[in-house]
Amino acid sequence: MNEIDLERDLTEAQRAELGDLSAVTKLLVSYEVADPTPSETDLLLAKLKPVLAERTAPEPIESPLSPSRAFSSQAWLGVARAQIEILPLGFWLAGVAVGTLGLFVGFAAGAEWLITLIVLLAPLLAAGGVAYTFRPETRGLEELERISVVGPLELLYIRLGVVLAFNGSISAALMLALGLGGMDVVQLWRLVLVWLGPMIGLAGLALYISVRWHTIAGTIVPLVLWAGAILFGWREIVARVEWTPATSLYRVAAAWLIAQINNSDGLLLAASIALIVGLFLMQQAGQTVMRNRTA
Amino acid sequence: MQDTDEALYREVRRGSEAALTEIVHRYHAPLLRFLHRLTDNRMSAEDLVQETFTRLIIYRGEPPHNFRTWAYTVARNLARDQFKSAYFRLEESESFEDWDERRPMSAADNSLEETVAAVMQRHEINLLLQQLPAAAHEVLVLRFYHDLSLEQIGAVVGLPLGTVKSRLFNALKTLKTLLHAEITP
Incomplete structure (x- = not known):
């Protein structure tokens, strides 16, 4: 994980008010969460590929406000x-x-x-x-x-x-x-x-x-x-x-x-x-x- | 040379599975970590990551100029919506057990004592971070763990730069106070 120097985002006055932030930084660094495993990524991809196939299917989704229906009061309502x-x-x-x-x-x-x-x-x-x-x-x-x-x-x-x-x-x-x-x-x-x-x-x-x-x-x-x-x-x-x-x-x-x-x-x-x-x-x-x- | 996220996303919109695979490989881990930290619930985070990618795929509007910021925006707002639902509040109370379940110990893992200690420590840190106001928490997570610039964070959370700066400052101040209270009972 990239360790960010949080103090660089602060003004001089804020730095002075907060003082030493090393304990906070240490706490944040120690808060780790697990990355997905390769099999989890593969599983996700397997679920997404049908979505992609459906998205690129020829029939477009017609907007209720598309030009052909732009003046349909029902669509607006x-x-x-x-x-x-x-x-x-x-x-x-x-x-x-x-x-x-x-x-x-x-x-x-x-x-x-x-x-x-x-x-x-x-x-x-x-x-x-x-x-x-x-x-x-x-x-x-x-x-x-x-x-x-x-x-x-x-x-x-x-x-x-x-x-x-x-x-x-x-x-x-x-x-x-x-x-x-x-x-x-x-x-x-x-x-x-x-x-x-x-x-x-x-x-x-x-x-x-x-x-x-x-x-x-x-x-x-x-x-x-x-x-x-x-x-x-x-x-x-x-x-x-x-x-x-x-x-x-x-x-x-x-x-x-x-x-x-x-x-x-x-x-x-x-x-x-x-x-x-x-x-x-x-x-x-x-x-x-x-x-x-x-x- | 590696394709930019935006170029890859354009290919995804044209139906390229290869581009989708690449973009998922780039963003699965960061988005999962981001959502896990926001929701403090691994299973919810996994569902939200899938929903985020689904939204990105089915989106038919103007392609974003900055894919990374946009992806975080979608993920963050989905997490917010879920957090507002009563169902999530019920689920959240089981997050600790849930996380434990998701990390079965194997022979390669550390000793039982070390693992339990690590889990307990993580739980303590979680509790501390969850005490931050949600708005400050997300700014801190985006800045510290995902290295988004303050301007990019502003775009993700829909706030002006000055507000993002003050939220970051307040998050650090609150966290320091909480930490101090934790150390000195």
Whole structure:
């Protein structure tokens, strides 16, 4: 066995902290495991040769997403169903909890609170969901994806689609509740854009950073950006609205947000840009995944 | 000149039994040792090695640029999947007896006392290493026993270089502490 000098991987400070590692090295060296015998290797080869023969048999395995079936909705749904089963119960419960909270807030406190909640929380939920879904533990499955008949890029987008569809459906349900409850204080298409833009923008950012670097950064960066945007918006509200101690500043802020959604073209433009940037980052994340798979 | 692993693997994909034989001869022992150390179960390791090679053979995607790193990645993730299964946890409790069974004593072996002592010592070391967090354990095994660079280990375990470095440091630190506690009761 090659004996590795473990200290060479350490920094000066780490070496100083660990001190003499000779006892550890001695322990590791003494931990020997048996090599396979030649007959064990022959037996393994005998088991593998039929697998090789089967692999090189003429009929190729048809991918459920091969070009001839690329537009089969059944194939896509089948893969999506498999992804849904992979996601843990906690992921779904968190989304349902936020949806229920939204409904509760909407009916208990009024439409402006529900709209505020949708606009503020939907992007966070999406970014958090994406970062969670693409955390390193799940990326460890990549070699299984390699041998899967479904390509890694398809899996990435299907998985992303499942997360966004789930989070989107929660916000859609809340907006439906707005409409059904007669709480039509906002133009729906404008609300959809203001909600969807940041949601796709932050989800794209979370995905790209998680895939390119690390899921912790993929969680923190979008959250910090969004928190910064909220703080900036809050400062604007406090500076611009006429507020007296007799009125609730939060209620004034919510009313201001609704007025902006209904009237501000700048806000719509910003949401549209966030939407485009988010889609671009998702495409870049796909390219990164393909590069990593072949690296 | 000896073919590279990647060239051999390309031949395997074309159906060459000779290439498969060569690649199995190159990787059977290292992968078995790696999986044996990860799972601490010889029989599981043998099954996992077979499964690893099977996956490598049936894979139809883009050939990897670094076969060695990829082979370890497949093996490591299969071991992780197995470790998560309840079945393995049940099996693992029998690993020591299992290892003993797999190494029948022959006339060429050492004396009974020496063999028993060696087995006991190995078991003690195992116990010590198994106390390391799994993530630190695998980094240490890949670095120390398989001479993978820290960058290659990062590719195998899917983590950035900085995290691999800190896991190696933590593994050594924990191991030293455990060893010290073992020596000074």
